[in-house]
Amino acid sequence: MYNELNETKASPFQEVNIGYTTKEAINEAKRCLNCKNPLCVQGCPIDHNIPGFINQLSMGNIGAAMQILNEKSNLPAICGRVCPHEKQCQGHCILNKKGNPVNVGKLERFIADFDSNMLLTKEKLVPKNRGKVAVIGSGPAGLTVAGDLARQGFNVVVFEWQKEPGGVLMYGIPEYRLPKEIVRREVKKIEALGVTFINDCRVGDQITVDAMLEREFDAVFIGSGTSVPKTLTVPGITLYRVLQSSYFLRMVSLYNSGGINRAAVPLIEGEEVAVIGAGNVAMDTARTAIRMGAKKVNVVYHRTIEEMPALQTEYNEAVEEGVNFLWETNTLEFVGENNTLKAIRVEDPEGEKLIPMNRVLIAVGSKPANRIVSTSLGIEVNEVGYVITKDLPYGMTTRKGVFAGGDVVHTPQTVVLAMKEAKMVSKGIAQYVDAVKLLSLSE
């Protein structure tokens, strides 16, 4: 149970998975067989040269290992922590046949952390004379586009709605899985490439895409993610103490960073909590609720355990920390008194039940907001609100010069998939800006 572990820990939000020591990392790297046809690379969405960086690490060349990581990723310390390695690189490692795959993610994390702590590598700054690009949103997609374009000689300005850059990395994924200092450190590295960040600026309100293109920018990238949470259509959904998990996670993150006080976090110690949904966001919500002092946390899911969308490791850790799971349980109604939640009415294979409950946190997905596209001309979205893009130039929307990528373009996925797409879009943006400049020279 988490509470027993907690007594020996400084903070309940301390990082759960501890990194390698140098000796452990090198020993783990030495286990890599350096396969001729490395399956791990096939499992990596951004085609990292995994045997390459592991081989350098195994010889103690951590700077050289970092240079290999930098070739494909702007966020290795983050991917090393939050990528679903069990399905990707590690899941494809040939040593799975012996039940002991190389722990690729933990090695990636070790190299990135070591490099930052020891200030090993420093990237060369290139002159910014190829054009000016506005990036909207600073999640993994926006950060990747910003970093890649800055390295290629573009002047990049990032416009971010929140007080700090990072998107879901900063305000969604909890501190105990991804410490916010790590996110800040990775953002600083992108800033050091010459990227400007304008925070606390909501595009669509303070500035529009039209204005960006009219004034100074050659192209705009929309990486605004999915900020509108989906909800349930059941009676009692508007009761006090029934709220969205995204709001809860954001408030906890702000509390942990010292931005708000404890009373502003929507969970009172000792409450019994129901989390609706069983994806990774639901696991994060349940485990965060336990850390904020909930007496009992129940994950309520209408399907079976086999159909749960959460990663097995996330589920296992939630179980270890004492989260209770109600499978094949349909939520029928939130029952209140004086407009405040008192219970949830559910139906499981045994029939209907009323379970007393102090708080409900809904984690059933999210979709894009329409603030950016509704305040500018010609950017079309599909019937669900995802921005429509094309393949040539890659990532361009129905409006010339406006590109999009990451979760705003397709159903929410993962950090590394948002990065993968953003890398392709940054190439599309570079091609577009170069072509427009060439054409204007020939006019």
Ligand SMILES: Cc1cc2nc3c(=O)[nH]c(=O)nc-3n(C[C@H](O)[C@H](O)[C@H](O)COP(=O)(O)OP(=O)(O)OC[C@H]3O[C@@H](n4cnc5c(N)ncnc54)[C@H](O)[C@@H]3O)c2cc1C
């Ligand atoms: C709680 C949670 C846990 C997750 N855990 C994992 C995990 O462990 N591993 C994993 O791989 N994936 C995980 N994911 C999914 C992953 O985080 C997303 O797929 C990824 O962040 C998408 O990146 P993005 O850049 O497209 O969008 P986001 O990260 O959502 O970033 C969008 C940014 O745009 C900004 N923005 C929005 N509108 C505007 C506007 N009008 N003006 C200016 N800025 C704006 C937002 O503030 C935000 O900073 C998790 C998601 C959540 C919600």
